[in-house]
Amino acid sequence: MSSRRATAIATAVTGSLLTASFSAVMILSFTASADDQGPGSSKGGKAMDAAPAGVELTTLLPEKISVDNGSKKTAITATVKNEGTKASGDLNLLVVGFDGLKVTNVQGCSAIGEKDLPPGSNSGFKCSVGALAAGKSKSYAVDATYDLSKAGKICLPVMSADGKKTFWQQGPVPFGTTNPSPNAPATPLLLGTDNKPVAPGGDTLPKTGAGEDVLPLGAAGAALIAAGAAGLYWSQRRPGQRSLES
DSSP: OOHHHHHHHHHHHHHHHHHHHHHHHHHHHHHHHHTOOOSEEOTTEEEOSOOOTTOOEEEEEESEEEEETTTOEEEEEEEEEEOSSSOOOOEEEEEEEEETEEEEEETTOEEOOGGGSOTTEEEEEEEEEEOOOTTOEEEEEEEEEEOTTSOEEEEEEEEETTSSOEEEEEEEEEEEOSSOOTTSSEEEEEETOOOOOBOTTSOBOOOOOOSSOOOOEETTTTEEOOSSTTOOOOOOOOTTOOOOOO
16 A cells, blocks of 8 residues: 555544544533533532431532523422432422422422412422432422512422421522523523512512521421421321421
């Protein structure tokens, strides 16, 4: 084979490899940015009832979401994780919306009836997680709407399957922005930030929301007790139930 022909083949192969590498980078970059909600965060969460030995449960919410200013729709990823060394028992994850944030669907989960929602909340879904092995997690796609003229909060309690214990609860924690953009196609919101809505005409609306209030969830069934002015309470209304202090 002549040196000229060998050089031509080597150049062609190198070009093909570069093109393939570039295409792969483009595909990966597009995939990552298509649903980029930032890293997961347990901000606004706290341990409640003691979990079984070796089990350490937590939840994660995206650090940022984006609300379409036309449709008011947004998407949130809710994750429950076992950071312990042993498998958990069967678990339920609740996804509850408050104020301007209304949960419209959680993939693979069932809606909580209106009469069973805690006063002050507007929506909720129950997810049967099952048992989580050590170090494993399970994520749920949450569809929601957000009225940007209000504050918006979300709450993720992790409960035993019989509803008698709440091992962890994140929230109600707010999503919001201190720099609203009413005329933009979408408004980015940050986890743990009180919303400061501004009308399209430039009139500033009063600040709403109570910050990072953490609501304890009662041990007997499902009880949400609000800290501060909300005064929320949710129970299964059965005798002998107890509630925990935060």
